[in-house]
Amino acid sequence: MKNNNDVVRVRFAPSPTGFVHIGSLRTALFNYLFAKHSGGKNILRIEDTDQTRKVEGAVENLIKVMGNLGIEFDEGPVQGGDYGPYYQSQRLGIYKKYCDELLAKGSAYYAFETSQELDEMRKLQQLEGRQTMYDRRARDLSEDEVRLNLKNGLPYVIRLKVPLNEEIRFDDVIKGTIKIETNIIDDQVLLKSDGFPTYHLANVVDDHLMKITHIIRGEEWVTSVPKHIIIYNALGWEIPQMAHVPLILNRDKSKLSKRQGDVAVEDYLQKGYLKETLTNFIALLGWNPGEGEEQEFFSMEELIKKFTLEKVQSSGAVFNVDKLNWMNNEYIKNYDPDKLTEMALPYFSKAGFEISDKDRIKKILLLIRVYLNKLDDIPDNIVYFIKKEIELESENLKEFLTADSSKKVFEKLSEKISLLDKLDPENYKTAVSEVQKETGIKGKALFKPLRIALTGSENGPELPMIADILGKEKVLDLLKRWI
RNA sequence: GGUCCCAUCGACUAGGGGUUAGGUCGUCACUCUUUCACAGUGAAAACACGGGUUCGAAUCCCGUUGGGACCGCCA
Structure with a gap:
């Protein structure tokens, strides 16, 4: 465990595969809030070890979106720092080194299967109704065999040699104690045949080297924690605190996905959800200040002040667009x-x-x-x-415009308005009430045709204000069409 | 299927041995407004089930059920 004098260091470690997922935003936000709350450092590390999923411009976009929302980093690709580089693709030598160390310690081994072979293995396992898992077939290859294969230039990966018949347990800040039998843990690939590390190796090495004290990430990672712990142990490193935040869910409670609505933060920004709304709303998805607090509107500063990992929910939260809309409307109104x-x-x-x-x-x-x-x-x-002309919201509204009484109203009002220097809400109101007095037409018969004539709709904001904005000429023009 | 996680109104959640189980969104009703919306007032609406522990369980324990995540040379 970390001692208390250590300054808190957390990282947000996305892989730059395109847009920023709402779930990523939440993870990034929690990391940021926790770091700021504890007076620690928030670090951005780009996990770009999958060459096949690389997307041009994704990193720039991500940094832009985060900056936009007020999530700042103390170290990262932009601002640098003492523990760089902050792109994993630029740290290949480092991973290789520790991989060699694991090999030397007998905690990892060479494996020479091709992807096709592994696919077949999995298919067979599925067919037999067994768990799909690497069958550890290369685990006990003799040194000679390995040497020969390497000499022959066979492509290889390096796999983790998971110690058998043990129980791994760890304390998650949010989930509590979790234990798993090592026998069901895969001999995870650590180094791919292209020389790039997998997430599992890279994340452990970097978290250690970057002195990360708390790993805050999505719940989908809990099942791979034991693999990481095995690596930490093999290398003799201390394990950071773990905090796995619950998932953000679709309406049907499955993991939030593109299929069921927008998941890209960019989409929400583009649609005009304010950044204040987004951070406020997302923070409340899976976290709340507790203690009977009934406030729901929090600025970033307030969130920083109140945020603790202990108050993060342990169950998933449905992303409710209705409530998001309400909150955004509140922000817009104020x-x-x-x-x-x-x-x-x-x-x-x-x-x-x-x-x-x-x-x-x-x-x-x-x-x-x-x-x-x-x-x-x-x-x-x-x-x-x-529009130059109003568009009737519905054909049914036309009868209000063509009625005899309406015509009378339009005529009278036009007369009055044309005498005005300039139309404003007050004199519009006066004019209308004069029309009412002089024609005896009132109530719906008076107001409804006017609204429809000016807007094409039977409802909307206050008509005098609309008339004011429309202006004298436009109002006259619209009224005269029905005389 | 295996492993792990989770379980309070439809949704987000507060509460965490003794509460009329509270708030917010949404829904509905009423008031306001000669419209709709806003605003205001009010209503319906939840402790998944079964066993323990206890004088007393929504709260603690166990089980069941249900849901979810993960099971890639992806992260």
């Missing part, structure tokens, strides 16, 4: 108007709205923000500010 306006510009632009007049945009935004679950909902909510 956001600084000017900042919100800046963030909203692209969405206005996307809707074909001229964005040079920011005051006008701010006015519209403040009017419609209660309807926005995400900024991407903006286009749908501003159609009547854009």
